[in-house]
Amino acid sequence: MKKIALIVMTVLLASCDGSMYYSEQAAVDESGWNPADSVVFDVDVDDTVNLFNFLIEVRNSVTYPYSNTFLMIGTTFPDGSIAQDTMEYPLADASGQWYGRRSGRYIDTRYFLRRGVRFPFPGRYHFAITNGMRDSAIAGLHDIGLRIEYSQPK
Numbered sequence: 001m002k003k004i005a006l007i008v009m010t011v012l013l014a015s016c017d018g019s020m021y022y023s024e025q026a027a028v029d030e031s032g033w034n035p036a037d038s039v040v041f042d043v044d045v046d047d048t049v050n051l052f053n054f055l056i057e058v059r060n061s062v063t064y065p066y067s068n069t070f071l072m073i074g075t076t077f078p079d080g081s082i083a084q085d086t087m088e089y090p091l092a093d094a095s096g097q098w099y100g101r102r103s104g105r106y107i108d109t110r111y112f113l114r115r116g117v118r119f120p121f122p123g124r125y126h127f128a129i130t131n132g133m134r135d136s137a138i139a140g141l142h143d144i145g146l147r148i149e150y151s152q153p154k
Contacts, residue, residue, distance in 0.1 A: 019153040021052060025145035030061060032137030038074075038128040041146045045078075045119045050150055054113040056129070057145030060091060062105050064140030067092040070132035071144070073113065078123025086132055087113065106142060116151050 026039040058069060073085045089111050092098050100109030119125070127146055131138050 019149040020147065021047070021150055022148040023145065025057060025059070025143045027143050028131075028141050029137075030140065030142050032139045033131045033141050034137045035131045035133075038130045039144045041127040041129075043125045043127065043146075043148065044123070045125055046122050048119050048122055051116045051118055051152070053115045053149050053151050054117060055110050055147040055149070056087070056089065056113050057108065057110050057143070057147055058089060058091065058100070058141065059106050059108050059143035059145075060100075061140045061142055062098070062102075062107065064091065064107075064138075066133070066138075067094070067096070069138070069141065072130045072132040074128040074130075076126040076128075078121060078125065085113070087111075110147070 022041075022043050024041050026041070028039060029037070056071065056073070058071075060069075068088055068090045070086060070088050073087065075083045075085075077083070089109070090099060091107065091109060098107040098109075100107040102108075129144050129146070131141070
C-alpha cells in the first residue's frame, strides 16, 4: 500500500511544474461536431505582466477520417474587441500514424496556438472554438481543450 501511495505522489508532483495558468477541456459531439456549435472557455485574467503560451488540446477517436483538423478560434477581450484565428492542426502523418498519445481508442494531441503572449489588460477573456472543416459536421473528434501556461515556469 505504501508503494502505491508513493507512486501516486510521485506522479502528482511530477505533473505540477508550476507553469499552468488555465486548463479546461470540453466535449464535442463525437458523432458529428457541427460548425455552428462552439466550445467556449471564459478565462478570468489578473496577470498582465508575465508571458504566456496558449495551447489547443485535441482528443480524437481512431475513427476520425482525416489526418488534420481546422479550428477557428475567436477571442473576445474584456474591452469587447475581437480577434479571430483559423489554425490547421495535423493529427496523423501521410501513412496514417497518429501524432498524439494513444489511450485505447482515443488520441490526445497538444499544439501551440501562440507563444510568449502577454495579456493586454485584466478581465474576462472569452475564447470560442469552432470546427473549421469543410464538411457540415465532423465525426470522430471527442474533446477540445484550451491550456494557458506561463512561458517561464513559476
